Amino acid sequence: MHTVNLAGTEKPYRVGKIVCLGRNYGEHIRELGNEVPEQPILFLKPATSLVEDGGTVVIPSYSGDCHHEVELAVLIGNGGRDIAETDAMAHVAGYGVAIDMTLRDVQAEQKSKGLPWEIAKAFDTSCPLSGFVPAAAVADPHALRLTLAVNGEPRQDGTTAAMMRRIPQIIAEVSAIFTLEEGDVLLTGTPAGVGRVVAGDVMTAEIEQVGHLEVAVR
Numbered sequence: 328m329h330t331v332n333l334a335g336t337e338k339p340y341r342v343g344k345i346v347c348l349g350r351n352y353g354e355h356i357r358e359l360g361n362e363v364p365e366q367p368i369l370f371l372k373p374a375t376s377l378v379e380d381g382g383t384v385v386i387p388s389y390s391g392d393c394h395h396e397v398e399l400a401v402l403i404g405n406g407g408r409d410i411a412e413t414d415a416m417a418h419v420a421g422y423g424v425a426i427d428m429t430l431r432d433v434q435a436e437q438k439s440k441g442l443p444w445e446i447a448k449a450f451d452t453s454c455p456l457s458g459f460v461p462a463a464a465v466a467d468p469h470a471l472r473l474t475l476a477v478n479g480e481p482r483q484d485g486t487t488a489a490m491m492r493r494i495p496q497i498i499a500e501v502s503a504i505f506t507l508e509e510g511d512v513l514l515t516g517t518p519a520g521v522g523r524v525v526a527g528d529v530m531t532a533e534i535e536q537v538g539h540l541e542v543a544v545r
């Protein structure tokens with residue numbers, strides 16, 4: 328899957344890059360013992376990391392600690408570079424539900440050595456992603472409950488109101504570094520409650536007004 332659908336339109340969006348924001352919720356920063364970043368912590372996932380609703384995450388053999396991170400996904404409609412915060416929301420086509428699958432043990436080792444995170448964050452199947460609803464269908468993207476359960480057991484339950492960087496700021500900061508194109512996707516960070524999944528688990532993620540995502544783990 329390299330395309331995503333936007334409800335109410337016929338046109339599939341071809342996903343280019345997926346730009347992810349780390350440490351955007353205070354409670355999650357505290358649970359991992361990290362520091363609040365002054366500059367945004369950004370990393371990329373390739374389109375080959377995508378898994379659609381009903382699909383399967385395959386944990387790489389080099390990890391023994393694969394974590395779920397439910398996140399609000401933002402689909403870029405009109406691209407641009409150096410987008411001003413005041414214009415940013417006009418570049419948003421829609422919202423979706425994503426899970427930023429993270430190999431926590433591998434990430435910790437990479438961090439300790441000062442090495443890049445991609446092998447922990449951007450592997451095949453590391454980005455389950457729902458379809459998108461149009462931006463106009465979401466009253467306020469900064470007031471949405473987001474939850475994730477594993478085998479029906481609640482793990483994450485947060486609100487996008489707790490995001491430290493809000494969507495206009497994220498778009499402004501990201502587009503000052505990477506030209507944004509139609510079909511690019513932004514992941515906006517995860518609330519507290521991240522945890523391990525193992526083969527045989529089923530993850531269910533939900534964001535009110537936005538959608539629902541169910542993914543198996545192998």
Ligand code: MG
Binds near residue numbers: 347349396427516
């Ligand atoms: Mg994340």
